[in-house]
Amino acid sequence: MVKKRKWMSTYSDKIFDVVNVLVMLFLLLIFVWPLYFVLIASVSDPTEVLRGNVVLWPKGLSIDSFVQLFKYKKLWIGYRNTLFYTVVGTVVNMIMTIICAYPLSRKDWLPRGFFMKMLLVTMYFSGGLIPTYIVVKNLGMVDTVWAMIIPSAISFYNALIMRSYFMNSIPDSLQEAASLDGANVLQYLVSIVIPLSKPVIAVITLYYAVWHWNDYYTALIYIYDRNLKPLQSVLRDILVSVTTVSSEMALTAEDMEALQEKIKLGQSLKYTSIIVSIIPMLVLYPFIQKYFVKGVMVGAIKG
Template sequence: MRDKTMYVKRSYSDKIFDSVNVAVMIFLLIIFVWPLWFVVIASVSNPNEVWNGNVLLVPKDFTLMAYEELMKYKMIWTGYRNTIFYTVVGTFVNLVMTICAAYPLSRKDFMPRNFFMFLFMLTMYFSGGLIPTYLVVNKVGLVNSPWAMIIPGACSIYNVIITRTYFINSIPSTLQDAAELDGANSFQYLMQVVLPLSKPIIAVIALYYAVGHWNDFYTALIYINKQEYMPLQSFLRDILMSNKMTLNDMQGLDAAAAEARMRLAQTLKYSVIIVSTVPVLCIYPFIQKYFVKGVMIGSVKG
């Protein structure tokens, strides 16, 4: 005979509360998921159907016309190559700089840590401005160089603070004493003890940096003029701008051709969104377990 204590009688108010929660969650799910789903189905639907508002839940008149038009731009592959380079190399440089800054600031035996922390935080509220920054980047020869996408933003103070907090709250000081008894120096302790225990925060910070590099077009807009160094986002922006109809463009086309181009440009926007976001979405599942742990830093202590 089963233990009756395993069954908890739920009151009528509890059932109402659960029903309302489920309804609210479903409503929020629709609000957040449907726009993403619409972008996907609109990118593979006939431009005429999208223009007329007939695409709501499923693709209409399936076609890859927008992607075929997008692939006509050969420089898009150059943009992919550059963006992958900026994302991989830039994220590596960011992680090295962030860890090298956060680890000393987390050490209690590093006496000037409060002074340097004050200087670091000061830069979060005050900066030199765009023109002085450009002059510095130009003076050191980074303009029209791929390193202009990496070096000026090599370290985020916000991420340094997060990483420092993790080191302080999640790495027991007794581990350092044990490592020193075994003859480990500070560098060995960092590489062999601290970093292996810091996979959650490293994964979270890497994701922040990688997404920032992948979506960055503003830096290229300021420092890069050569096409061979432009990131993917810059090329996608140019594609959208070149397909935008103006009065001058319409002068050489008849009404039917101009309307067809306008409809294709509308659908092309959705294919551009898919091309630029799918690679990042494919990376997230592999670091999801670390991301969940990392975002809970400081929420539970014990």
């Protein structure tokens, strides 16, 4: 009896393992292929891509579309803006997050509980789109770079991750020692807490930087000036602009040709612009992914 059950379970385990590996391989394909396709499509001959001949490897290698893209000035303005928003925004985020998280991690700070509650409320309840918009508008930030940076200066979720790291990974005795040595809170924070918190600081910096890089919403709401639009807004214009042909239009052969050229160009621009926008990510990702994961683990500690 026991023998039979054992045999049954090894048998079902074998099936389980095989199915498992097959599913994983399938998922691998699903995760990788869309991005891989964009990559090979961007260096292929646009006509071949339109015909659907590009599936597994590039056909008719050409870098024409990249040359075209370099002439597309709007994209580079967007790129420059996004670089600025990402760098300045992340610096502001980090300063604000640290000065938010540190006092809230101090058990001997009287109003800690009160402020924790007040800030937690904002995670679940907010004024909403229009009341926030009115505040930003009244501050004169609409259509300035500040709208991209100041209203999103702190993500309380990230501050909570940092706070729980401060509380769990830095021994209280260090603070007593520092105060015996005559160091004030600021000196202690800068010379002891921050250096000891490098892992969590790295993770949260990355979180914020990725957020800024991918942020489309903020600009949609607050930025109308074309010269201030971030990369994602420009990308949206390229990716979503549909070149539709209405059948009622009487088209001469030449018109048709010109139109086809336009569609082809529009298509290849899509692939190249996606590649250009995610290149920083693609290059850095293998090196930094373990830090991202670490962040989830740190955040999982119930603080």
